[in-house]
Amino acid sequence: MDLKACLEHLPEPAKRNVLMWCPYSSVIALGKTCTAWREFIHIPNQNLPIKRIMVKFGENCSRLQVGSSFASGKNQNSNLLSVQYQLVGGGCAVIYENSLSRGQKKLESEDYQDLFKEDLKILRKLLGNSILEYFEVDCETFQCSMQRRNLKNQFESFLKTITDIWDQAEKILSHTVPNVLERISFLPMDVAGISSGGNRLGLSVLSELPQWKNAKFINLTNFLAKSSMGLILHFESVLVHWLFFEPKHLIIAMEEFV
Incomplete structure (x- = not known):
């Protein structure tokens, strides 16, 4: 079954309902997990409700958090996906979790940093016309x-x-x-x-x-x-705030980074 063909012609409310119940592990790590979703997000004018992004650098691992917001009746619900890319032996492991589930996928002979950067590229395309409310870069502190x-x-x-x-x-x-x-x-x-x-x-x-x-x-x-x-x-921890943030600026920065 061609999932893209099935979803492409759905009314907008139905599309959003599908996205709401889709585990976000199918949206991130797309390069290795779900080709159908990767194709689906390339549909013109597709607007995924991404609200926040956090990038965290750590020891032998990188973490990517993506938060979304969706309407359900009169209520506004939110969901946060956390994906961690870490070094495991000669390959890497991708650990993902959200409010509903947690999973892990091991990828042999893969560089976790390369996979992380590839998913950042895909995430950049996912932004679409979303109004991004939160973007954070975090760096862990080590003794070495x-x-x-x-x-x-x-x-x-x-x-x-x-x-x-x-x-x-x-x-x-x-x-x-x-x-x-x-x-x-x-x-x-x-x-x-x-x-x-x-x-x-x-x-x-x-x-x-x-x-x-x-x-x-x-x-x-x-x-x-x-x-x-x-x-x-x-300062023990510094968070710097700007009043007006435009997603297009983040896209430019992400293009340079990846």
């Missing part, structure tokens, strides 16, 4: 200096094009001690209700706001910092 250096290089290569798109990224990196910066997020929202009037807020701007003064610990939308705001190197 070689691991930290390798991860830092990998992290910064990804952020290189982000710097070209969002000029604040360069300022952020220049004000952090190597390997202290753990996370950068791009969120289309005001930070703690603080509006910049349409301008991007950098760390230097945030550090001067009166809301930060005389606080031992501050946690605003996962923005965790120590009270000495004059020394950015004291």
Whole structure:
């Protein structure tokens, strides 16, 4: 049975219902798992309801999380898929899970990093006209200096094009001690209700706001910092927020990365 032919002519509500019940492991890792779904997502104007993407670099593994949102009657439901690509012997393992199921697929003689990048390419095509609300790059912290250096290089290569798109990224990196910066997020929202009037807020701007003064610990939308705001190197975890994020910018960055 040609699944693409069956789905292509379905009414839009029916298509979304099919997507809702499809395990997202069939959508990610498409290069090795499900040819029919790979063909289906290439249908013109197909708009999958992807809302958030997280990329995480770790020791001998990479993790990709994709969140979707779909309407069911009057309710808006969400689903989060987590796919981890990790080194296993001479090949790799792909571990995936969502709210309904968990599975693992072992692929012999495959490089987990190559497979991860291939799936990023496919994910880029999945974006379509989706309104992406959340994009995050996370880097694990390790004790080994070689691991930290390798991860830092990998992290910064990804952020290189982000710097070209969002000029604040360069300022952020220049004000952090190597390997202290753990996370950068791009969120289309005001930070703690603080509006910049349409301008991007950098760390230097945030550090001067009166809301930060005389606080031992501050946690605003996962923005965790120590009270000495004059020394950015004291940040334990840094999440940087921009107010207006366009998916096309992420697509450009992903094209450079992969």
